[in-house]
Amino acid sequence: MWSFILRRLLYNIPVYLGIILLVMVLLRVRNPVYAYLGKNADAKQIEEFEKSFGLKDPFIVQYGRFLWNGIQLDFGESWKYKGTTVREKLLGAIPPSLSITVPALVLTSLLSITVGLLSAFNRGRLLDRLLVIAAVLGMSISFLVYIIFGQFFGAALPRNVFGEDWPLAIVGYGDWYRLSSVDIFGLTIPVPDAMTWVKFCLLPVLISVVVAMGYDTRFYRAVMVEECNRDYIITARAKGATKSKIMFVHMLKNAMIPIITRIMTTLPFLITGSILLEMYFNIPGMGRTLITAITDMDYPMIQGFTAVIALLYILSIILTDVLYALVDPRVRLS
Amino acid sequence: MIQAGQPHSEPILSVRHLTTRFRTDLGLVTAVDDVSFDIHAGETVGIVGESGCGKTVTSKSIMRLLPERVSRIDPASKIMFRGMNLATASESRMRSVRGDQIAMIFQEPMTSLNPVFRIGWQIEEALKYHTDLNRAQRRQRSIEMLRLVEIPNPERRISEYPHQLSGGMRQRVMIAIALCCEPDILIADEPTTALDVTIQAQILNLMEGLKRKLNTAIMLITHNLGVVAQVCDRVLVMYAGRVIESGTVHDIFHRPQHPYTQALLESIPKRGRREHGKRLPTIPGIVPSLHHLPAGCRFAERCRFRQDQCVDHEPELLETSDGRAYRCFFPITQAPMAPTIGGSDVPA
Numbered sequence: 001m002w003s004f005i006l007r008r009l010l011y012n013i014p015v016y017l018g019i020i021l022l023v024m025v026l027l028r029v030r031n032p033v034y035a036y037l038g039k040n041a042d043a044k045q046i047e048e049f050e051k052s053f054g055l056k057d058p059f060i061v062q063y064g065r066f067l068w069n070g071i072q073l074d075f076g077e078s079w080k081y082k083g084t085t086v087r088e089k090l091l092g093a094i095p096p097s098l099s100i101t102v103p104a105l106v107l108t109s110l111l112s113i114t115v116g117l118l119s120a121f122n123r124g125r126l127l128d129r130l131l132v133i134a135a136v137l138g139m140s141i142s143f144l145v146y147i148i149f150g151q152f153f154g155a156a157l158p159r160n161v162f163g164e165d166w167p168l169a170i171v172g173y174g175d176w177y178r179l180s181s182v183d184i185f186g187l188t189i190p191v192p193d194a195m196t197w198v199k200f201c202l203l204p205v206l207i208s209v210v211v212a213m214g215y216d217t218r219f220y221r222a223v224m225v226e227e228c229n230r231d232y233i234i235t236a237r238a239k240g241a242t243k244s245k246i247m248f249v250h251m252l253k254n255a256m257i258p259i260i261t262r263i264m265t266t267l268p269f270l271i272t273g274s275i276l277l278e279m280y281f282n283i284p285g286m287g288r289t290l291i292t293a294i295t296d297m298d299y300p301m302i303q304g305f306t307a308v309i310a311l312l313y314i315l316s317i318i319l320t321d322v323l324y325a326l327v328d329p330r331v332r333l334s
Numbered sequence: 335m336i337q338a339g340q341p342h343s344e345p346i347l348s349v350r351h352l353t354t355r356f357r358t359d360l361g362l363v364t365a366v367d368d369v370s371f372d373i374h375a376g377e378t379v380g381i382v383g384e385s386g387c388g389k390t391v392t393s394k395s396i397m398r399l400l401p402e403r404v405s406r407i408d409p410a411s412k413i414m415f416r417g418m419n420l421a422t423a424s425e426s427r428m429r430s431v432r433g434d435q436i437a438m439i440f441q442e443p444m445t446s447l448n449p450v451f452r453i454g455w456q457i458e459e460a461l462k463y464h465t466d467l468n469r470a471q472r473r474q475r476s477i478e479m480l481r482l483v484e485i486p487n488p489e490r491r492i493s494e495y496p497h498q499l500s501g502g503m504r505q506r507v508m509i510a511i512a513l514c515c516e517p518d519i520l521i522a523d524e525p526t527t528a529l530d531v532t533i534q535a536q537i538l539n540l541m542e543g544l545k546r547k548l549n550t551a552i553m554l555i556t557h558n559l560g561v562v563a564q565v566c567d568r569v570l571v572m573y574a575g576r577v578i579e580s581g582t583v584h585d586i587f588h589r590p591q592h593p594y595t596q597a598l599l600e601s602i603p604k605r606g607r608r609e610h611g612k613r614l615p616t617i618p619g620i621v622p623s624l625h626h627l628p629a630g631c632r633f634a635e636r637c638r639f640r641q642d643q644c645v646d647h648e649p650e651l652l653e654t655s656d657g658r659a660y661r662c663f664f665p666i667t668q669a670p671m672a673p674t675i676g677g678s679d680v681p682a
Contacts, residue, residue: 124403231445237399239460239511240433253450328450329495 004325008318017067019310023303024063032299036079053300066303075304080296086304089289095191097273097285099201104208105270109263112213116220117247120228131217138214147280150207168203171282204277216262223258227251256327264320268313345372346518346551347396347415347436353408354388354395363624365391365405367575373519378545378552380566380583382559382598384621388575389555393521396420396553397438398428416518434464437512441524443504447496453480454492457511464515479510482547483540502533506540513544520545521553526561538565559602563587571595574622574632577651581658591658591665594633631662639664 075086275287293301457476480488526534
């Protein structure tokens with residue numbers, strides 16, 4: 001098993017180096033400094049700026065330096081926020097994203113796997129048909145509609161009716177950002193307590209669960225329907241197994257491969273967060289911070305964020321392979 | 335109906351007027367139509383027929399393993415087993431019968447085992463449902479079972495996964511699962527069809543030996559007459575959902591009375607009898623669709639002895655005094671052919 005993991009890690013090192021190369025090349029297609037300093041900068045200013053950030057060095061030197069510093073989690077200082085390192089921005093943006101996406105993913109997966117199983121097991125009956133119709137309807141509505149309606153009916157309208165006591169806030173995640181925090185690695189990292197979480201995170205979580213439920217339910221139903229038709233199901237029934245044993249032991253373990261794939265591919269989005277949700281609810285997470293950095297032409301931020309996101313992506317793919325091997329004995333040998 | 339074999343003993347399973355219908359897009363079809371037969375303790379009954387003649391549906395009806403949503407066993411059907419009627423028994427009652435008193439093995443050993451559980455777990459599962467054995471005893475028992483089905487190194491095999499075993503080995507494991515609770519009846523649905531010829535013979539020999547050892551009755555479903563000749567005591571020949579002839583293996587093979595049975599026997603290749611340049615006889619035509627069954631005899635269209643009566647009226651299943659039965663107006667009374675059965679003459 002350990003050699004399997006090691007092999008996977010080694011295979012992915014060139015992939016990661018390639019991604020970093022691509023990002024750095026793309027960011028240098030147009031000189032980042034012109035874009036940052038604006039059209040009024042004179043040649044001397046540009047010269048100085050380029051020198052201070054090492055942009056005059058050959059590309060290969062810049063590449064090597066970025067990698068070497070990156071290993072030590074040092075991505076330099078933000079151009080936009082003087083005196084703030086990219087690392088600080090990064091660590092500050094992760095908790096807000098996670099406090100939305102992790103509960104959303106857990107809830108969505110548990111609910112849609114259960115609903116998908118029920119639907120598949122009652123295939124063709126009324127329950128199944130109603131669930132499928134609901135899922136298709138849910139999928140057909142735009143994310144934006146959910147956000148706007150969610151904000152209106154979940155927070156704006158009740159706040160008008162019940163006053164400020166209503167537990168859900170419309171926006172303003174930034175409030176608790178200053179309220180509660182913990183210190184890790186000498187860095188101040190904001191963490192919500194239960195009440196602030198409910199106030200600022202519950203509504204976006206519910207909205208993203210509703211949005212994802214349609215797609216996921218349909219996907220898991222299809223997976224389970226396929227498992228329902230397998231020969232081993234008949235064997236298990238012929239042994240005298242109960243329906244719940246067949247569903248939750250025989251079928252579920254076989255369905256774990258597609259389930260894990262589905263969940264794992266969404267893992268990187270846990271960190272990057274949902275850009276739309278973060279923008280609309282004013283959540284200072286990874287997605288919103290990265291978008292802001294791009295509009296600000298803040299090159300160290302863009303490089304640092306993409307490098308970390310790419311790394312998380314690759315790690316989640318490796319984790320997927322490892323979980324496959326744990327679930328499916330046939331993967332382990334090959 | 336069939337009293338040959340052990341006429342004095344009570345049958346262990348007694349199927350009467352079994353009729354199973356399926357709801358399809360083209361309407362209701364009767365896949366098994368008024369099928370009756372008995373199985374006595376320790377005997378092997380073969381059910382033969384072409385694909386789609388209803389043999390598998392018959393066996394799955396007995397086990398009540400057909401999809402409930404699209405299939406229905408006629409309420410007049412009786413499947414009497416140990417004083418209860420399996421056709422109407424509750425699902426929880428059926429669960430206690432399945433795997434314990436009646437067990438089943440299937441055609442596809444490659445896919446019949448659950449790929450993500452160890453062999454031992456899959457044998458122990460049946461023991462968990464039907465016995466009071468504790469974990470260690472279950473483990474012991476499954477090792478014994480693997481030894482019984484002649485799998486080498488059972489202590490090691492028990493912690494392997496199905497993909498690590500060959501097709502023949504997997505069918506042995508299926509047999510071990512089926513027999514671990516010492517069932518009264520083993521239903522084998524084409525158990526050797528998917529296997530190599532040499533492995534087929536091994537599996538048949540194994541089943542034959544275990545049947546003797548455990549006194550298990552076997553209901554063997556197959557389209558291979560060679561297999562029937564090798565292991566069965568009595569035979570039911572089915573055609574388009576109906577039993578068209580039944581009797582002892584000896585009777586069926588030496589003195590077939592239904593033209594379909596005779597034609598089936600003729601289409602077995604026989605060693606040493608081949609006439610050079612001559613093709614193996616086949617039965618012209620195809621099995622009628624269950625959606626458009628003829629009014630008369632279901633075999634009439636393909637029958638070489640067909641008369642007008644056969645097209646208009648369907649013959650009843652006639653029982654003769656010697657325990658045979660056939661469904662034909664013009665049974666073959668003489669003995670036109672006497673193929674030697676068993677041994678090297680019949681393909682395995």
